Amino acid sequence: MATQGQVITCKAAVAWEPNKPLVIEDVQVAPPQAGEVRVKILFSALCHTDIYTWSGQDPEGLFPCILGHEAAGIVESVGEGVIEVQPGDHVIPCYLAECRECKFCKSGKTNLCGKIREATGAGVMFGDRKSRFSVNGKPIYHFMGTSTFSQYSVVHDVSIAKVDPKAPLEKICLLGCGVPTGLGAVWNAAKVEPGSVVAIFGLGTVGLAASEGAKAAGASRIIGIDIDSKKYERAKTFGVTEFVNPKDYEKPIQQVIIELTDGGVDYSFECIGNVSVMRAALECCHKGWGTSVIVGVAPAGKEISTRPFQLVTGRVWKGTAFGGFKTRTQVPWLVEKYMKKEIKVDEYVTHSLPFGEINNSFDLMHEGNCLRCVLDMHA
Numbered sequence: 001m002a003t004q005g006q007v008i009t010c011k012a013a014v015a016w017e018p019n020k021p022l023v024i025e026d027v028q029v030a031p032p033q034a035g036e037v038r039v040k041i042l043f044s045a046l047c048h049t050d051i052y053t054w055s056g057q058d059p060e061g062l063f064p065c066i067l068g069h070e071a072a073g074i075v076e077s078v079g080e081g082v083i084e085v086q087p088g089d090h091v092i093p094c095y096l097a098e099c100r101e102c103k104f105c106k107s108g109k110t111n112l113c114g115k116i117r118e119a120t121g122a123g124v125m126f127g128d129r130k131s132r133f134s135v136n137g138k139p140i141y142h143f144m145g146t147s148t149f150s151q152y153s154v155v156h157d158v159s160i161a162k163v164d165p166k167a168p169l170e171k172i173c174l175l176g177c178g179v180p181t182g183l184g185a186v187w188n189a190a191k192v193e194p195g196s197v198v199a200i201f202g203l204g205t206v207g208l209a210a211s212e213g214a215k216a217a218g219a220s221r222i223i224g225i226d227i228d229s230k231k232y233e234r235a236k237t238f239g240v241t242e243f244v245n246p247k248d249y250e251k252p253i254q255q256v257i258i259e260l261t262d263g264g265v266d267y268s269f270e271c272i273g274n275v276s277v278m279r280a281a282l283e284c285c286h287k288g289w290g291t292s293v294i295v296g297v298a299p300a301g302k303e304i305s306t307r308p309f310q311l312v313t314g315r316v317w318k319g320t321a322f323g324g325f326k327t328r329t330q331v332p333w334l335v336e337k338y339m340k341k342e343i344k345v346d347e348y349v350t351h352s353l354p355f356g357e358i359n360n361s362f363d364l365m366h367e368g369n370c371l372r373c374v375l376d377m378h379a
């Protein structure tokens with residue numbers, strides 16, 4: 001039955017309140033309006049940022065909402081004026097837009113796009129500032145402009161990356177967030193050079209992707225730091241050459257790293273979201289040139305600090321969103337790199353579950369051996 005132009009009723013996991021199990025509801029998904037695309041979401045993974053917002057720590061968190069931002073699917077229908085995708089196209093919905101027209105997009109200096117960010121932060125669509133989701137007439141907020149924990153979602157056309165239809169959607173859904181973030185932190189934000197000494201704090205998906213990126217960039221030493229020593233074995237296969245557990249030392253971890261590296265590392269990456277670790281990551285950088293990149297997302301109200309002298313003496317502190325990749329342009333390129341086996345993706349999928357078990361996947365994400373759990377949205 002043709003669904004174009006019709007309201008679709010499908011299953012979605014609604015977060016009615018912070019910290020309460022998601023509820024699988026029959027959700028009404030309105031047709032896409034001008035500049036919008038309705039996507040049949042086939043596979044969606046969980047990212048720690050979903051858990052962060054669900055737990056109530058995100059200052060932008062709105063409830064009730066439909067979470068999810070690491071997914072892949074097929075275009076079901078498009079709104080007026082949408083020319084770059086059509087029904088049947090395989091796509092990755094992206095939480096960062098790329099309109100190619102705004103001040104940000106034209107700057108050549110950032111992958112952040114200004115066009116729809118305010119609307120996505122407010123949980124609504126840009127065109128009419130309304131939601132396309134409802135349950136029995138009650139509007140449900142969008143999340144990050146993606147809301148992929150729904151069998152159908154409506155996304156802005158500037159946030160849709162059209163990808164190679166031969167690529168397996170159950171794997172490339174990961175290219176919607178965690179893996180590009182780690183790779184891009186190294187390649188785009190830090191621009192790690194061959195021979196560099198690198199420290200990576202946190203060996204989850206983002207930290208492992210940063211390690212993979214650092215190895216590809218020719219780093220000579222990749223020091224992984226994690227409070228769970230079991231992470232080292234797997235991390236070796238992503239390029240980590242040495243491991244340090246802060247719990248094994250009395251002294252501050254930055255001191256340990258400085259001693260291990262004759263004065264500090266060339267580049268460090270915080271892939272946890274802990275502001276004390278962010279400080280350590282900066283302070284373990286080499287005087288004169290060391291650069292530290294913040295990747296982890298810290299809870300509302302947390303702030304970073306260090307002695308300004310750390311920066312006066314040449315260390316650089318910066319951060320990155322989605323690893324600096326431009327979404328519509330570069331996500332298809334990352335998919336091609338995966339198809340050519342130039343980057344890993346399968347290796348990050350440690351668990352798979354049917355959509356109905358989404359609450360179990362939230363629990364799994366807290367288990368040490370889980371990197372990404374991919375939900376089959378129509379199983």
Ligand SMILES: NC(=O)c1ccc[n+]([C@@H]2O[C@H](COP(=O)([O-])OP(=O)(O)OC[C@H]3O[C@@H](n4cnc5c(N)ncnc54)[C@H](O)[C@@H]3O)[C@@H](O)[C@H]2O)c1
Pocket residue numbers: 047048049052177178181201202203204205206207225226227228231246271272273274277294295296297298320321322323371
């Ligand atoms: N900036 C972005 O664009 C972006 C994109 C995706 C994810 N993120 C954020 O990146 C962070 C990492 O994501 P992930 O999926 O890899 O998370 P994860 O939870 O899988 O990995 C974090 C790792 O840090 C370790 N850890 C925790 N506390 C530690 C400490 N004090 N010292 C050392 N290690 C510690 C954990 O054992 C774990 O291995 C999250 O905050 C997530 O929200 C940011």
Ligand SMILES: N[C@@H](CCC(=O)N[C@@H](CSCO)C(=O)NCC(=O)O)C(=O)O
Pocket residue numbers: 047048049050058059060061112117177297298300320321322
């Ligand atoms: N809403 C949060 C910000 C969260 C945040 O920093 N998000 C990252 C992506 S995390 C993906 O897993 C990001 O890219 N931010 C850029 C943006 O949102 O425009 C808060 O307010 O603290």
Ligand SMILES: [Zn+2]
Pocket residue numbers: 047048049050069070177178
């Ligand atoms: Zn994410």
Ligand SMILES: [Zn+2]
Pocket residue numbers: 097098099100101102103104105106112113114115
């Ligand atoms: Zn833009």
